[in-house]
Amino acid sequence: MNESIIFEISVQSFKRGLGNLIKILEKAEIHSETKKFPFENLLNARLFPDQFPLTKQIQIACDTAKLCVARITAKDAPVHEDSETTLAELKTRIGSVIQYLETYKAEDFKSVSEIKVSQPRWEGKYLTGFEYLTHHAIPNFYFHITTAYAILRHNGVEIGKKDYLGEMPFKK
Amino acid sequence: MNESIIFEISVQSFKRGLGNLIKILEKAEIHSETKKFPFENLLNARLFPDQFPLTKQIQIACDTAKLCVARITAKDAPVHEDSETTLAELKTRIGSVIQYLETYKAEDFKSVSEIKVSQPRWEGKYLTGFEYLTHHAIPNFYFHITTAYAILRHNGVEIGKKDYLGEMPFKK
Numbered sequence: 001m002n003e004s005i006i007f008e009i010s011v012q013s014f015k016r017g018l019g020n021l022i023k024i025l026e027k028a029e030i031h032s033e034t035k036k037f038p039f040e041n042l043l044n045a046r047l048f049p050d051q052f053p054l055t056k057q058i059q060i061a062c063d064t065a066k067l068c069v070a071r072i073t074a075k076d077a078p079v080h081e082d083s084e085t086t087l088a089e090l091k092t093r094i095g096s097v098i099q100y101l102e103t104y105k106a107e108d109f110k111s112v113s114e115i116k117v118s119q120p121r122w123e124g125k126y127l128t129g130f131e132y133l134t135h136h137a138i139p140n141f142y143f144h145i146t147t148a149y150a151i152l153r154h155n156g157v158e159i160g161k162k163d164y165l166g167e168m169p170f171k172k
Numbered sequence: 173m174n175e176s177i178i179f180e181i182s183v184q185s186f187k188r189g190l191g192n193l194i195k196i197l198e199k200a201e202i203h204s205e206t207k208k209f210p211f212e213n214l215l216n217a218r219l220f221p222d223q224f225p226l227t228k229q230i231q232i233a234c235d236t237a238k239l240c241v242a243r244i245t246a247k248d249a250p251v252h253e254d255s256e257t258t259l260a261e262l263k264t265r266i267g268s269v270i271q272y273l274e275t276y277k278a279e280d281f282k283s284v285s286e287i288k289v290s291q292p293r294w295e296g297k298y299l300t301g302f303e304y305l306t307h308h309a310i311p312n313f314y315f316h317i318t319t320a321y322a323i324l325r326h327n328g329v330e331i332g333k334k335d336y337l338g339e340m341p342f343k344k
Contacts, residue, residue, distance in 0.1 A: 002177055047326040124344065134180055143336060150322040154220055168303075168307055169303055169307060
């Protein structure tokens, strides 16, 4: 297992995605100020009555990143209580996960294909760390970031694909 | 560069995502039949007036997968005309991209970190194949699959995260 590739597609990609999410939320904040409505209206917005609202989409994106890197390296992740009710608190939450991701190095991912990831509801079954990363964590992370984006887009926030993808590391 | 990891996070992940997308669209078809409205109403649906509708989200997801594997291996991808107007045609399109992905082997991805990917609108700048995969193609692919999902979810199709993630390769 080439640990520098795993580091890039987990830690580095999650950091970029969460950083871009903060900027998207800041555009949404300007939108709510311009239109003079409380930001909480966006935090409680959803695309269908039985879907999680924006706040929960952000919390799950954070947890997917945090728990993924912890689980595939057999470490313990810090606990977050899901008690955020304001944009400021959500930005703090995202920032704390970015800081946590920054404690990881490529060498932490040496054993990703040997480590077994399981959860109580899986009833004794497991995935390798690499399977958990590729089949679950990566698609799930982008799912919740994109759903957060979609909720804001549906509510008229002027964001585009560039905000979601962020800066590309172009070379000349 | 470990080509088997690159193969797994590109070809294999895109195949899974597109396969899951077909199943989600089949659930949407049953929904439209049960509710007795033309499926085209869903194909033309969007979350905001200046967003691409469902048809285009599916076409871009297909192109992102197809062009990614071609570009990062310096091959030519087959051309699709974006002329689909029915679910049957879109399923054929998705199926043809899955078939195209199946022509790839891990060894095709040996030079991903050396290959330069560029596009006319990048004005001479480039990304390495690996950068293109991780910074652009993977997040973009899940963006369009999730946006397709979000459009259907917003329109009352009963789909959940399990439909999006698909089967996990659990072991005992």
